[in-house]
Amino acid sequence: MSVDKRLLPADGETAELRRLAVYEGRGGYAVARRVLASLTPAQVLDEVKAAGLRGRGGAGFPAGLKWSFVPKGDEKPKYLCVNADEGEPGTFKDKYILGHNPHLLLEGIILACYAVGIHVAYIYIRGEYEMIARRLEEAIAEAAAAGYLGPNVFGAGFALNAFVHRGAGAYICGEETALLESLEGKRGWPRLKPPFPAVVGLFQSPTVINNVETLANLPGLIRDGAAAFIALGTPKDGGTRLFSVSGSVARPGLYELPVGTKLREIVFTHAGGMPPGRTLRAVIPGGMSSPILRADEIDVAMDFDSLAAAGSMLGSAGVIVIDAEASMLTILKKIAAFYAHESCGQCTPCRLGTSWMAKTVERLASGEGRPGDLDGLVRVASNIKGRTLCPLGDAAALPVQAVVAKFRAELEAEIERAAEGRE
Amino acid sequence: MSAGLSDALKIRSAALAAHYPRKQAALLPVLHAVQAELGCITPEAERDVAALLGIKPIQVREAVTFYTMFRRRPIGRYHLQVCDNLSCGLRGTGAVLEHLRRRLGIEPGQTTADGRFTLTTVECLGACENAPCLMVDFEYHGNVDPDTVDKLLDGLV
Numbered sequence: 001m002s003v004d005k006r007l008l009p010a011d012g013e014t015a016e017l018r019r020l021a022v023y024e025g026r027g028g029y030a031v032a033r034r035v036l037a038s039l040t041p042a043q044v045l046d047e048v049k050a051a052g053l054r055g056r057g058g059a060g061f062p063a064g065l066k067w068s069f070v071p072k073g074d075e076k077p078k079y080l081c082v083n084a085d086e087g088e089p090g091t092f093k094d095k096y097i098l099g100h101n102p103h104l105l106l107e108g109i110i111l112a113c114y115a116v117g118i119h120v121a122y123i124y125i126r127g128e129y130e131m132i133a134r135r136l137e138e139a140i141a142e143a144a145a146a147g148y149l150g151p152n153v154f155g156a157g158f159a160l161n162a163f164v165h166r167g168a169g170a171y172i173c174g175e176e177t178a179l180l181e182s183l184e185g186k187r188g189w190p191r192l193k194p195p196f197p198a199v200v201g202l203f204q205s206p207t208v209i210n211n212v213e214t215l216a217n218l219p220g221l222i223r224d225g226a227a228a229f230i231a232l233g234t235p236k237d238g239g240t241r242l243f244s245v246s247g248s249v250a251r252p253g254l255y256e257l258p259v260g261t262k263l264r265e266i267v268f269t270h271a272g273g274m275p276p277g278r279t280l281r282a283v284i285p286g287g288m289s290s291p292i293l294r295a296d297e298i299d300v301a302m303d304f305d306s307l308a309a310a311g312s313m314l315g316s317a318g319v320i321v322i323d324a325e326a327s328m329l330t331i332l333k334k335i336a337a338f339y340a341h342e343s344c345g346q347c348t349p350c351r352l353g354t355s356w357m358a359k360t361v362e363r364l365a366s367g368e369g370r371p372g373d374l375d376g377l378v379r380v381a382s383n384i385k386g387r388t389l390c391p392l393g394d395a396a397a398l399p400v401q402a403v404v405a406k407f408r409a410e411l412e413a414e415i416e417r418a419a420e421g422r423e
Numbered sequence: 424m425s426a427g428l429s430d431a432l433k434i435r436s437a438a439l440a441a442h443y444p445r446k447q448a449a450l451l452p453v454l455h456a457v458q459a460e461l462g463c464i465t466p467e468a469e470r471d472v473a474a475l476l477g478i479k480p481i482q483v484r485e486a487v488t489f490y491t492m493f494r495r496r497p498i499g500r501y502h503l504q505v506c507d508n509l510s511c512g513l514r515g516t517g518a519v520l521e522h523l524r525r526r527l528g529i530e531p532g533q534t535t536a537d538g539r540f541t542l543t544t545v546e547c548l549g550a551c552e553n554a555p556c557l558m559v560d561f562e563y564h565g566n567v568d569p570d571t572v573d574k575l576l577d578g579l580v
Contacts, residue, residue, distance in 0.1 A: 077444070086549050087546075087547065087549070088547075089508045089509055089510065089546065089547035089551075090509060090510055090547065090551055091547075091549065091551075092549045092550055092551055092552055095549055095550075126549065127451075127455070127490075127492045128492070128548055128549065128558065128561070129549070130561040131561060131562075131563075163442045165442075165451070165452060166451060166452060166455055167451065167490070168451050168454070168455065168486075168490035168491070168492040168493055169490050169491035169492035169493075170489065170490050170491065171546065182451065183448060184445065184447060184448050185445075185447035185448045185449065185450030185451065185476070185478070185482075185486065186447075186450075186482070186485070186486065187485050187486060187489040188489065188490075203443075203444055203445060203448075244551065244552065245552075246510035246513075246551030246552060246554055247509070247510050247513045247514070247551070247554075248513050248514070252510075252551065252552045252553075252554065253552045254552060284509075288508075288509060288547075318551070320509055320510055320513075320551075321513075322513065323513075326513055330512065331509060331512075334507070334508060334509050334512055335509070338508065338546055338547075341546060342546065344489075
């Protein structure tokens with residue numbers, strides 16, 4: 001039932017894994033030390049490519065492939081940006097790595113930087129995680145004092161410095177090019193691609209941007225090899241995932257399970273199923289941006305391809321469970337309000353469309369619904385989708401369309417009740 | 424440069440700027456440090472930060488107004504930030520918010536007359552495993568209900 005905890009402290013473990021001595025006592029930094037002493041960067045890159053490690057932030061792009069787009073040579077400095085912005089509603093996984101197992105992340109950073117030839121890493125962490133940012137800085141200081149970061153990592157002649165950089169409350173900065181703008185001290189407005197960050201990124205230099213969980217997978221992947229990594233999950237999507245389970249469920253929490261675990265098993269076996277007296281109505285499988293699934297659609301495997309085939313997304317693997325007592329209109333309202341609040345304002349379809357959707361749903365909830373409003377919502381969403389620089393437009397449109405398509409009867413009944421309440 | 428920022432803050436800002444090849448990149452970290460010391464980011468502080476980092480004041484203003492965590496006006500002694508997103512909503516954030524409204528006599532976005540509390544609703548704080556959750560300044564509190572919120576507020580001096 002349970003799998004070995006690769007990314008988190010083991011069940012019942014009380015020692016503070018965030019301390020360097022404890023982490024090393026568990027075999028920590030052995031992989032990075034061995035790699036820097038005995039493997040070439042190309043060998044590390046090949047192993048990660050062979051494993052097909054897919055990005056854990058949301059898009060699922062293969063990490064090794066992303067690294068391979070960075071030009072060879074040292075004409076320009078190169079950078080690693082660690083995406084620790086974790087803003088997708090329903091997602092709280094990176095917080096546990098950052099707060100409880102920060103040296104695992106740092107070891108992953110060393111491996112990634114060695115493979116790509118990077119000597120400076122910035123960890124962009126959401127501003128609200130202020131206390132966790134401080135823990136991370138402590139971990140960096142410990143690692144630097146031990147010679148695991150700094151001018152001569154493990155005495156192997158490789159230089160690497162890591163810095164924590166706090167964001168300041170902007171969901172958009174989880175988008176990789178907005179993150180770069182933000183790191184440069186500007187508003188988080190996404191950039192037009194191409195050029196892609198691997199070629200023109202931070203400070204106009206080649207840049208790799210990887211999610212925290214992606215990097216934290218590297219020590220285990222390199223230790224056990226690509227074949228073992230793939231065997232943990234599915235052939236095209238290996239390893240484990242950290243599933244953040246929240247909402248109307250008996251045991252909300254973080255569950256590390258093989259990629260491809262069935263959504264039903266996550267909700268009903270690991271997270272304990274529904275709270276007493278509640279029945280399941282729907283599940284949002286991959287953070288708020290992922291299209292909602294009905295209760296009869298949760299036998300899907302939780303990997304990128306299976307969820308895409310089911311018309312949704314694995315995204316950040318933030319599983320939000322919704323019971324039959326919840327108001328679907330309220331859920332629609334919160335979804336619409338969120339994207340209206342977080343649209344950066346750069347692209348007109350998203351800036352206007354998200355606030356239009358939010359105002360429409362607000363009106364429906366206040367009892368002033370008009371015939372055709374739901375169709376209007378879907379139409380506005382269609383006019384946002386695919387017409388923006390960055391994925392936030394799609395992220396706003398898809399969940400709204402899915403809720404309307406799958407729960408239209410429930411919404412219409414609620415809109416009618418709201419209107420009757422007003423009369 | 425006006426006398427706004429303390430010497431300690433200027434030294435801290437210079438240290439932060441040294442992390443980057445361009446000083447402007449230190450803007451968010453420096454603004455966090457300024458806000459931690461002054462409570463908010465005043466127009467004078469914006470000008471001082473601009474001078475420290477070699478950028479225009481408007482570039483600082485752009486960041487201060489874009490990022491929701493930066494404040495241009497002082498707030499109460501304690502900042503109560505209640506998550507109003509999906510997972511918290513499914514587990515009772517509405518009752519918590521209603522209770523805070525009544526107890527404090529203010530709406531989200533307002534500060535109590537005695538200057539002790541500012542109430543804000545915020546988007547997902549990344550603590551849905553402990554929904555509903557809120558923050559008092561930078562401290563997380565999870566699984567809150569009206570009773571625990573009362574105890575929490577009573578414990579704040």
